[in-house]
Amino acid sequence: MTSPVSLPEGQEWIVEAQGCDPLRLASAATMQQVFERIISDLKLHPVGAPLWHTFPEPGGVTGLVMLAESHLTVHTFPEYGSACFNLFCCTPRAPWPWREALAELLGAESVQVRHVIRAYAGASVGQGASA
């Protein structure tokens, strides 16, 4: 077998933001602004309109947007001051400054970012998978 050095692979960022402003987490408009910033900064390409839903009190918001590059999702938990993002890109992308940007946009006090390789072209997913 030849070396699989040129195999494409996807990347996913799994992000938990905590200590956020609950009012901003309960606003689909604010969360849409976060999506727009990520999409603009990373030059992503939405496919169709995003889906947004605001749940009953405490008013968590869910957003999903399909991308030519894969997808971006968020779930917010105003009662815990937290938000969980996924950004999946099947082509290489520079990291987004999650910590700095979510501090600015949501008032996040701490942000945990995990990076996961999505080996859709067949390389082992056991390598570099946990982070």
Place this chain on the structure above:
Amino acid sequence: MTSPVSLPEGQEWIVEAQGCDPLRLASAATMQQVFERIISDLKLHPVGAPLWHTFPEPGGVTGLVMLAESHLTVHTFPEYGSACFNLFCCTPRAPWPWREALAELLGAESVQVRHVIRAYAGASVGQGASA
């Protein structure tokens, strides 16, 4: 501080299926059947209609569905015989039999499942995060 034993936490399954039938991977109808099976088996609750998109040749399919429990997504790569799923549940759920079911539904020869804790209630995401 008291012990955080009762803090709720989300769970995410990150799944790569390889060696699948390319024709089934290129069919949004087939992938919708996979979604329906997962949703039915796990008693999940879709919020609104799913989003489906079929890309130009080689005809990969993307599907996203918002759930009361969080979300379910898939991206298929017929050219590689592979599919990448995410299932995020903010409440406890039994594992789905990914390997057996995707072998049956897509002809998958190998399925890698990673389980990730989504600590939206504030527990450390550093623990039990990689799998």
